[in-house]
Amino acid sequence: WVYPNPQLEALDRLRWDQTGFNALGISIFVGPCNFFFVDTNATGRSDAADWIRTAYHDMATHNANDGTGGLDASIRFGEEQVRSENVGDGFNNTLSILGIGASRYVSLADTIAVGAIMAFENCGGPEIPFRGGRVDADGPNTPGVPEPQDSLDSHIAAFARQGFTQTEMISLVACGHSFGGVQHALFPDVVPDLNDPTNRQSVQHFDSTFTNFDNKVASEYIAGTTQNPLVVGLNDTKNSDKRIFGSDGNATMLSFANSPQLFATTCSSLIARMVDTVPNGVQLTEVVTPLSVKPANLQLILNGDNMVITADVRFWNMTFDANRVILMLWDDHAGGTHNTTLAARRAGTSSAINDRYSALWYGLDNFAFDGLAGIKTMRFTVNGELEDQDGLGFVVDDSVIFSASSCLFSPHPLAGRLDVAVRNGVNPSRIFLENVKIDSSGHPVITETDIPPPAQPIAANAVYSIWSHNVTDNNLYRIVAEVDGVNISTWANPAGVFSSCPS
Numbered sequence: 137w138v139y140p141n142p143q144l145e146a147l148d149r150l151r152w153d154q155t156g157f158n159a160l161g162i163s164i165f166v167g168p169c170n171f172f173f174v175d176t177n178a179t180g181r182s183d184a185a186d187w188i189r190t191a192y193h194d195m196a197t198h199n200a201n202d203g204t205g206g207l208d209a210s211i212r213f214g215e216e217q218v219r220s221e222n223v224g225d226g227f228n229n230t231l232s233i234l235g236i237g238a239s240r241y242v243s244l245a246d247t248i249a250v251g252a253i254m255a256f257e258n259c260g261g262p263e264i265p266f267r268g269g270r271v272d273a274d275g276p277n278t279p280g281v282p283e284p285q286d287s288l289d290s291h292i293a294a295f296a297r298q299g300f301t302q303t304e305m306i307s308l309v310a311c312g313h314s315f316g317g318v319q320h321a322l323f324p325d326v327v328p329d330l331n332d333p334t335n336r337q338s339v340q341h342f343d344s345t346f347t348n349f350d351n352k353v354a355s356e357y358i359a360g361t362t363q364n365p366l367v368v369g370l371n372d373t374k375n376s377d378k379r380i381f382g383s384d385g386n387a388t389m390l391s392f393a394n395s396p397q398l399f400a401t402t403c404s405s406l407i408a409r410m411v412d413t414v415p416n417g418v419q420l421t422e423v424v425t426p427l428s429v430k431p432a433n434l435q436l437i438l439n440g441d442n443m444v445i446t447a448d449v450r451f452w453n454m455t456f457d458a459n460r461v462i463l464m465l466w467d468d469h470a471g472g473t474h475n476t477t478l479a480a481r482r483a484g485t486s487s488a489i490n491d492r493y494s495a496l497w498y499g500l501d502n503f504a505f506d507g508l509a510g511i512k513t514m515r516f517t518v519n520g521e522l523e524d525q526d527g528l529g530f531v532v533d534d535s536v537i538f539s540a541s542s543c544l545f546s547p548h549p550l551a552g553r554l555d556v557a558v559r560n561g562v563n564p565s566r567i568f569l570e571n572v573k574i575d576s577s578g579h580p581v582i583t584e585t586d587i588p589p590p591a592q593p594i595a596a597n598a599v600y601s602i603w604s605h606n607v608t609d610n611n612l613y614r615i616v617a618e619v620d621g622v623n624i625s626t627w628a629n630p631a632g633v634f635s636s637c638p639s
């Protein structure tokens with residue numbers, strides 16, 4: 137992908153800026169991998185297991201024949217959670233954490249997908265390709281999650297409906313059941329009360345390494361030492377893993393027991409397919425790869441004849457070097473080119489615990505330059521070497537930006553005027569403010585408020601004019617302008633930061 141692309145910028149952040157600067161803070165809930173956010177005191181449970189089970193249960197309603205259901209966050213609806221196929225509080229636990237990642241460009245369903253991927257990757261599993269673009273469902277899907285008392289035939293049929301063959305069913309169940317286990321409280325006829333103070337929720341685990349990924353779920357099963365409660369559980373009718381794992385004469389499980397590598401690569405591709413199983417009509421993005429140079433958090437404000445820029449730029453897989461010089465070069469509307477040095481300031485890594493990749497951030501804070509000439513493209517040099525996205529540059533749109541003339545009439549109750557600076561000649565067909573609220577289930581809800589054009593043009597300076605809108609709350613508003621059928625949008629700013637209006 138190429139910068140700018142607001143959706144992929146947000147997805148890249150969700151997927152790759154896992155800890156340190158710019159991180160949303162999701163991956164720390166699976167680092168360490170035995171962490172269980174709701175109750176950190178030896179429950180036998182883990183966020184990682186909850187997140188993986190949530191992704192499967194949300195996806196498992198998919199019907200490949202009619203294209204309905206799939207990974208669409210329908211698991212957030214109470215109507216799905218009261219079904220016996222979805223027992224337990226693991227889904228709400230999961231959504232209350234992963235909802236942190238939902239935003240204007242990231243659906244709750246995308247966060248469910250990335251949560252499962254982070255759980256695998258941070259906890260010893262293989263890297264899994266991640267795509268975004270899932271759409272949150274408006275209501276519950278048709279039931280369809282397999283239950284342990286169902287017959288082998290019905291399990292094979294359920295996985296076929298979801299789009300998986302019998303061999304893939306065996307594999308996918310083994311991948312998922314490399315984590316977690318069965319709770320006594322939910323399945324008392326499968327798991328007895330374990331009376332274990334180090335496992336207070338009496339979770340009988342699928343393998344002996346239940347907080348991280350490895351092939352023990354297969355090797356212990358093949359060796360006959362398994363304590364998997366769905367293989368050796370009290371109630372044979374509910375021993376679904378036993379029927380599923382044995383359904384091809386143990387061939388698949390034997391291959392996984394013999395080869396951790398085969399198990400890891402199989403799980404990588406099947407978990408990717410699982411989280412990419414979406415209702416018909418949903419268009420997923422390309423696989424989200426980290427841009428080697430990624431501008432982020434770009435803020436432009438018009439202040440009189442100046443333009444004020446704040447920006448961060450991430451350099452991927454770069455290690456610290458105090459002598460490195462990074463310049464930002466920018467081209468203006470008049471054909472001029474300028475440059476300034478970026479400050480080195482922040483570090484980040486792409487994973488919670490393994491430091492798989494590292495990144496360094498450089499940036500600019502409130503740097504003022506000629507606002508009449510403006511900015512069209514950024515480029516960077518790293519010790520003199522040009523980074524310009526293969527000649528494209530990093531395009532910056534300064535046609536519609538916040539104006540520093542925005543001000544507050546009163547802080548309490550909040551009443552202010554938000555001024556939008558529109559570059560002359562741009563002619564937007566519509567300008568509106570966009571606000572995003574995350575509802576109680578974690579699903580982002582977007583509202584739009586139109587800003588009518590001014591009755592008479594109001595000049596901000598020789599090249600910008602002002603459109604104004606009165607605001608009475610401290611919500612974060614992003615300015616969006618429709619120009620020639622394309623939406624241009626800014627960063628989001630709250631009115632609370634404006635200074636007082638001149639009296």
Ligand code: HEM
Pocket residue numbers: 181182184185186188189192224226282283284291308309311312313315316317318319320322323339376380
């Ligand atoms: C026939 C198919 C399946 C059946 C019958 C089944 C059944 C179960 C049951 C009964 C539990 C215990 C839930 C609890 O006590 O909290 C469980 C847990 C779990 N399942 Fe499955 N499962 C199936 C497939 C899958 C798949 C395909 C995945 C993911 C790829 C998966 C991932 C998990 C995980 C991670 C847990 C542990 C949850 C925790 O410890 O909090 N399952 N499964």
